[in-house]
Amino acid sequence: xxxxxxxxxxxxxxxxxxxxxxxxxxxxxxxxxxxxxxxxxxxxxxxxxxxxxxxxxxxxxxxxxxxxxxxxxxxxxxxxxxxxxxxxxxxxxxxxxxxxxxxxxxxxxxxxxxxxxxxxxxxxxxxxxxxxxxxxxxxxxxxxxxxxxxxxxxxxxxxxxxxxxxxxxxxxxxxxxxxxxxxxxx
Numbered sequence: 001x002x003x004x005x006x007x008x009x010x011x012x013x014x015x016x017x018x019x020x021x022x023x024x025x026x027x028x029x030x031x032x033x034x035x036x037x038x039x040x041x042x043x044x045x046x047x048x049x050x051x052x053x054x055x056x057x058x059x060x061x062x063x064x065x066x067x068x069x070x071x072x073x074x075x076x077x078x079x080x081x082x083x084x085x086x087x088x089x090x091x092x093x094x095x096x097x098x099x100x101x102x103x104x105x106x107x108x109x110x111x112x113x114x115x116x117x118x119x120x121x122x123x124x125x126x127x128x129x130x131x132x133x134x135x136x137x138x139x140x141x142x143x144x145x146x147x148x149x150x151x152x153x154x155x156x157x158x159x160x161x162x163x164x165x166x167x168x169x170x171x172x173x174x175x176x177x178x179x180x181x182x183x184x185x186x
């Protein structure tokens with residue numbers, strides 16, 4: 001057990017032959033069953049395991065869950081993303097040692113320039129996506145400017161920034177791995 005019940009109840013799997021096919025498998029509760037394939041906006045455990053007023057649990061598909069289980073060899077757990085896609089051992093160690101605690105947002109995660117360098121990404125494309133990800137949707141300050149997420153939330157954002165400071169990336173986030181997979185980068 002991980003200590004976080006949602007991890008034990010909901011996990012994500014990705015199809016080996018098509019990185020854009022990501023499914024949620026929920027093993028308990030009102031959303032039990034399989035869901036997907038999911039688009040980038042639905043890569044979140046929260047809707048499957050957290051009761052939210054006005055938002056019913058999505059209905060799981062038991063037949064899809066059976067189909068995925070029957071084809072288990074065609075999928076890998078999204079937690080194994082970097083190893084599955086053959087990233088070198090030094091990248092795996094770097095991902096595993098990502099800073100997770102600190103007093104301010106730039107004490108956690110990795111700066112976008114380092115992420116781009118380590119993972120072979122275009123920094124401009126990464127920063128553009130990270131800025132979109134760092135904005136807390138629907139929230140604005142009194143001047144009408146967007147409000148940024150104050151911290152990483154594995155189910156909501158893989159990037160944080162103070163607006164004028166560095167852009168920090170959570171390379172372990174399911175949503176970040178999905179962004180890498182979906183290839184919707186310029």
